[in-house]
Amino acid sequence: MEGAAHRLTVRLTIVRHGESRMTTEGLRLMAVHAHPDDESSKGAATTARYAAEGVQVRVVSCTGGERGDILNEKMRDDPQIVRDIAQVRRDEMARAAAILGVSHTWLGFVDSGLPEGDPLPPLPEGCFGLEPVEVTAEALVRVIREFRPHVLTTYDENGGYPHPDHVMTHVVTMAAFRAAGDPAAYPHAGEPWQPLKVYYNAWSPERLVRLNDAMVRAGHEAPFADWLKNIDSRPRRTITTQVRCEDHFEARDDALRAHATQVDPDGSWFTVPMDVQRQEWPFEDYELAASLVPVDLPEDDLFGGLRALDDLDGVCRRAPRRDPSGELVLAYATTPPGAVDEEARSTRSQDADGDGRDDMRSEEGHTE
Numbered sequence: 334m335e336g337a338a339h340r341l342t343v344r345l346t347i348v349r350h351g352e353s354r355m356t357t358e359g360l361r362l363m364a365v366h367a368h369p370d371d372e373s374s375k376g377a378a379t380t381a382r383y384a385a386e387g388v389q390v391r392v393v394s395c396t397g398g399e400r401g402d403i404l405n406e407k408m409r410d411d412p413q414i415v416r417d418i419a420q421v422r423r424d425e426m427a428r429a430a431a432i433l434g435v436s437h438t439w440l441g442f443v444d445s446g447l448p449e450g451d452p453l454p455p456l457p458e459g460c461f462g463l464e465p466v467e468v469t470a471e472a473l474v475r476v477i478r479e480f481r482p483h484v485l486t487t488y489d490e491n492g493g494y495p496h497p498d499h500v501m502t503h504v505v506t507m508a509a510f511r512a513a514g515d516p517a518a519y520p521h522a523g524e525p526w527q528p529l530k531v532y533y534n535a536w537s538p539e540r541l542v543r544l545n546d547a548m549v550r551a552g553h554e555a556p557f558a559d560w561l562k563n564i565d566s567r568p569r570r571t572i573t574t575q576v577r578c579e580d581h582f583e584a585r586d587d588a589l590r591a592h593a594t595q596v597d598p599d600g601s602w603f604t605v606p607m608d609v610q611r612q613e614w615p616f617e618d619y620e621l622a623a624s625l626v627p628v629d630l631p632e633d634d635l636f637g638g639l640r641a642l643d644d645l646d647g648v649c650r651r652a653p654r655r656d657p658s659g660e661l662v663l664a665y666a667t668t669p670p671g672a673v674d675e676e677a678r679s680t681r682s683q684d685a686d687g688d689g690r691d692d693m694r695s696e697e698g699h700t701e
């Protein structure tokens with residue numbers, strides 16, 4: 334414990350004497366996710382690290398995860414859980430947020446479920462995936478204007494993997510990023526506030542290769558062998574940002590385990606020992622999607638380019654520059670994977686086991 338406390342003190346000192354003219358305590362980060370448990374499998378250690386450093390971190394869950402299967406064998410037949418899965422998942426989410434040290438908001442939409450079959454069945458009426466984007470974006474704009482984040486995180490345009498709620502989470506976050514600082518947009522949803530950067534949670538193929546190789550060298554079975562067979566068919570995203578967060582990997586895993594109905598405690602997520610993870614890949618990876626401020630890439634901080642700004646909050650309160658078509662004038666925008674990758678992607682949807690799902694979902698600790 335003493336060692337951990339010491340490390341934390343040292344790091345806070347570094348933050349205070351680094352780029353910063355404003356204290357870390359004045360910074361705010363908002364992580365937008367589709368379902369309860371996504372916040373614990375994508376960027377969780379990053380949020381725990383920033384929270385520990387005094388950044389205010391807010392996780393937003395777009396849906397309540399009402400249509401998630403119970404993936405933990407040991408809980409599948411528990412009648413109390415089956416009777417009120419929605420409440421169970423709210424309780425799990427509260428525990429996970431406490432473990433990560435973040436605050437949490439439900440956006441209040443209903444889980445679309447993961448459609449299965451050929452052809453795919455239509456999405457259920459009233460679900461998040463079918464809501465008009467003006468409705469869902471207004472809900473997120475309201476939360477942004479209330480919490481006033483400087484930085485947002487979300488998923489890429491493919492949702493990170495093809496679940497309709499994940500794709501919609503991208504659409505809604507990007508629409509809210511464009512609208513939140515516009516006084517003419519959703520005038521009844523609060524005072525305009527322009528977040529300055531938005532990131533996609535990235536998944537690094539190199540990380541899986543490194544972890545897999547390290548496990549094999551240590552004499553274990555290759556944990557990601559199946560997935561690595563398909564590695565070339567996955568779109569290559571641009572990783573711009575690696576956040577060191579190995580001191581918070583345990584919190585990440587504890588938070589994921591708090592979603593007890595959604596996670597198999599003996600599953601592949603937990604197979605790579607902590608010391609191997611810390612040694613081989615002590616980061617979480619991000620793709621900077623858009624920035625209104627100049628950035629210096631690659632970077633190791635989601636607040637890069639922001640800490641040195643005079644009056645950061647004042648910048649976010651001012652209406653951002655827009656081009657004649659009304660689009661934000663960006664200092665940086667990512668380039669989505671090109672046509673070759675699109676082709677590879679359509680191949681990928683016929684994935685190896687033919688179940689129409691991205692095999693990454695189990696590797697990502699992703700559960701619905």
Ligand SMILES: [Zn+2]
Nearest residue numbers: 367368371701
């Ligand atoms: Zn999800």
